[in-house]
Amino acid sequence: MSAATADEVILDVRDLKVGFTVRAGRLPAVDGVDLTLRRGETLALVGESGSGKSALAMALVGLNRGPRTEIAGTADFHGENLLTARESRLRRIRGARIAVVFQDALAALNPLQRAGGQVVEMIRTHHQVPRAEAWRQTARLFGDVGIASPERSVRAYPHELSGGMRQRVMIALGLANNPEILIADEPTTALDVTIQAQVLQVLRDLQRDHGTAVILITHDLGVVAGVADRIAVMYAGRVVETGTREQVLFRPRHPYTRGLLASVPSLTGPVTGRLTAIGGSALTGVDRPPGCAFAPRCDLAGAGCSAPVPLLRRGTESGHLDACVAGGQP
Amino acid sequence: MTGTPAFEVSGLRVEYHRGGARVRAVRDVDLEIYQGETLALVGESGCGKSSLGRALLRIEPAASGELRFLGRDIGALRGAQLRRARADMQMIFQDPFSSLNPRRTVASIVDAPLRHSRGLGRRAARERALAMLERVGLGAEAADRKPGEFSGGQRQRIGIARALAPRPRFVVADEPVSALDVSIQAQVVNLLADLAEEEDLTVLFISHDLGVVRHVADRVALMYLGQIIEVAPRDDFFRGPAHPYGEALLSAVPTVTDSPGRERIVLGGDLPDPARPPAGCLFQTRCPHAVGQCRTDPPALREVAPGRTVRCHFPKGFQ
Numbered sequence: 078m079s080a081a082t083a084d085e086v087i088l089d090v091r092d093l094k095v096g097f098t099v100r101a102g103r104l105p106a107v108d109g110v111d112l113t114l115r116r117g118e119t120l121a122l123v124g125e126s127g128s129g130k131s132a133l134a135m136a137l138v139g140l141n142r143g144p145r146t147e148i149a150g151t152a153d154f155h156g157e158n159l160l161t162a163r164e165s166r167l168r169r170i171r172g173a174r175i176a177v178v179f180q181d182a183l184a185a186l187n188p189l190q191r192a193g194g195q196v197v198e199m200i201r202t203h204h205q206v207p208r209a210e211a212w213r214q215t216a217r218l219f220g221d222v223g224i225a226s227p228e229r230s231v232r233a234y235p236h237e238l239s240g241g242m243r244q245r246v247m248i249a250l251g252l253a254n255n256p257e258i259l260i261a262d263e264p265t266t267a268l269d270v271t272i273q274a275q276v277l278q279v280l281r282d283l284q285r286d287h288g289t290a291v292i293l294i295t296h297d298l299g300v301v302a303g304v305a306d307r308i309a310v311m312y313a314g315r316v317v318e319t320g321t322r323e324q325v326l327f328r329p330r331h332p333y334t335r336g337l338l339a340s341v342p343s344l345t346g347p348v349t350g351r352l353t354a355i356g357g358s359a360l361t362g363v364d365r366p367p368g369c370a371f372a373p374r375c376d377l378a379g380a381g382c383s384a385p386v387p388l389l390r391r392g393t394e395s396g397h398l399d400a401c402v403a404g405g406q407p
Numbered sequence: 408m409t410g411t412p413a414f415e416v417s418g419l420r421v422e423y424h425r426g427g428a429r430v431r432a433v434r435d436v437d438l439e440i441y442q443g444e445t446l447a448l449v450g451e452s453g454c455g456k457s458s459l460g461r462a463l464l465r466i467e468p469a470a471s472g473e474l475r476f477l478g479r480d481i482g483a484l485r486g487a488q489l490r491r492a493r494a495d496m497q498m499i500f501q502d503p504f505s506s507l508n509p510r511r512t513v514a515s516i517v518d519a520p521l522r523h524s525r526g527l528g529r530r531a532a533r534e535r536a537l538a539m540l541e542r543v544g545l546g547a548e549a550a551d552r553k554p555g556e557f558s559g560g561q562r563q564r565i566g567i568a569r570a571l572a573p574r575p576r577f578v579v580a581d582e583p584v585s586a587l588d589v590s591i592q593a594q595v596v597n598l599l600a601d602l603a604e605e606e607d608l609t610v611l612f613i614s615h616d617l618g619v620v621r622h623v624a625d626r627v628a629l630m631y632l633g634q635i636i637e638v639a640p641r642d643d644f645f646r647g648p649a650h651p652y653g654e655a656l657l658s659a660v661p662t663v664t665d666s667p668g669r670e671r672i673v674l675g676g677d678l679p680d681p682a683r684p685p686a687g688c689l690f691q692t693r694c695p696h697a698v699g700q701c702r703t704d705p706p707a708l709r710e711v712a713p714g715r716t717v718r719c720h721f722p723k724g725f726q
Contacts, residue, residue, distance in 0.1 A: 274674075341663055342593075352593035
């Protein structure tokens with residue numbers, strides 16, 4: 078990375094590891110991940126169940142700390158390592174400078190508190206603002222995220238709002254203190270496509286207006302294609318490929334990325350009556366091979382695949398990295 | 408595409424009560440499902456597609472309407488007669504984590520419908536169950552294990568084995584791959600398509616995922632607020648739905664090959680409360696093309712081309 082762009086990096090993650098102690102042993106949920114996030118960009122963390130994408134994001138804001146969790150590595154946020162920051166310090170960062178939007182708004186919102194009241198509380202936890210002013214800000218935010226009749230909706234309880242509206246409340250909650258980073262964990266997965274399109278539009282507009290950097294965690298490559306600037310593809314706790322949206326989606330190198338893209342049923346092109354599948358299933362248990370975790374499912378796997386694989390730079394395109402020893406070539 | 412109807416539905420209405428209000432989940436549906444075809448039933452959450460599928464199998468009671476399966480009126484069947492008829496009509500559920508009894512072995516889950524509905528003896532039922540497990544790619548060694556030992560994709564294979572073991576003629580698959588990862592989803596969709604072909608099954612494939620539907624369906628039926636609003640052969644539907652809701656739905660699907668400038672129809676508003684449906688066309692509150700007539704006159708489902716019906720006063724391409 079050149080010196081000219083280095084100052085734009087607002088989050089620099091190095092060799093992040095998250096291990097959970099489970100009955101069978103130590104589960105390496107995140108197994109040495111490097112990531113950089115620049116101001117105002119959207120970085121999509123793409124992966125299937127158990128790939129470690131949520132564990133990674135939760136570790137950044139200290140939401141999965143505990144006696145059964147081991148976290149190692151660094152996550153540099155303005156010179157401060159988030160992974161070793163004290164909980165009291167994280168509480169001041171979370172919700173103010175780094176906010177998280179969860180998938181399931183119904184579970185994440187307090188059912189007994191008015192939707193607007195939860196946003197007011199979020200604002201007043203971090204800023205000394207008179208209550209009446211916080212309610213006015215909240216109504217403005219509700220309008221910004223496209224909630225109909227915001228003055229009335231702030232008084233509604235979560236169950237009185239539709240799924241799409243609740244998800245917007247979650248986004249309003251995330252944006253309440255104008256954070257530098259918004260971590261959105263499957264923000265539209267529970268929504269129907271027509272509502273999803275509305276919510277993604279809201280996210281895009283807000284990002285443009287506020288310059289917020291977004292870490293979007295999703296399994297939906299269609300969503301990624303619409304909003305991401307850069308993409309990191311995760312498999313079994315590791316990033317197997319990273320690059321710009323165009324590099325990863327249109328010139329994928331890693332066999333897993335290619336397989337994943339091929340298995341998305343397309344709305345254009347020929348219909349053969351069959352979908353392209355990746356055989357086998359993902360490694361999600363405690364035992365991991367020393368080499369490439371995708372090798373057991375990979376058509377290109379050879380002897381070299383059992384050696385440890387670093388994230389390598391290959392080819393001529395800057396910033397496009399992949400972790401295939403064969404470089405995706407048979 | 409036409410053929411011999413395996414399933415004929417007319418005037419089907421499903422209702423439930425919510426806080427004193429009567430909610431119509433399925434509104435006077437007329438539908439034919441042809442022998443050997445896969446008909447996809449698509450629409451967003453709350454549109455009534457699951458209620459319709461369950462009503463066809465007599466899992467959910469119908470408030471009114473007629474159900475004919477292979478020429479026979481099954482709406483009035485009771486007790487043992489209904490149980491026997493059910494062996495010919497099976498269901499594959501969405502959630503492979505909650506639709507299998509965690510305490511039973513896989514073999515006993517798969518052979519239960521064989522013993523109860525087909526009247527097979529213990530040994531014959533187990534033999535058929537083992538063969539079926541083999542066929543769905545699990546192998547006979549899966550037989551004596553419990554569902555908890557399997558991944559989501561494997562559990563859905565168990566669900567398929569259970570549904571198809573009695574050799575049904577008709578299967579309702581309700582979002583059978585929605586809970587699965589995309590790389591696994593393809594395996595299960597392909598398995599289902601192969602089995603449907605081998606067994607000459609008639610399938611009602613309920614899904615909100617138009618990408619999957621495009622690859623498995625022969626015809627598409629679109630639902631909105633309890634009504635069927637368009638029925639079309641697969642290719643015609645994906646070339647361009649005649650109903651404005653279908654058009655918006657298709658354009659809202661995010662795809663990998665999207666250029667950032669792809670034209671999207673972003674519908675305003677939410678699905679109306681089914682207990683208080685709007686007057687006129689049920690879609691008029693969100694329709695970008697609605698005019699005066701749409702706010703007062705409910706459109707009928709009418710044929711606009713052979714094999715193609717639509718419920719709209721101004722169907723796209725047929726005016």
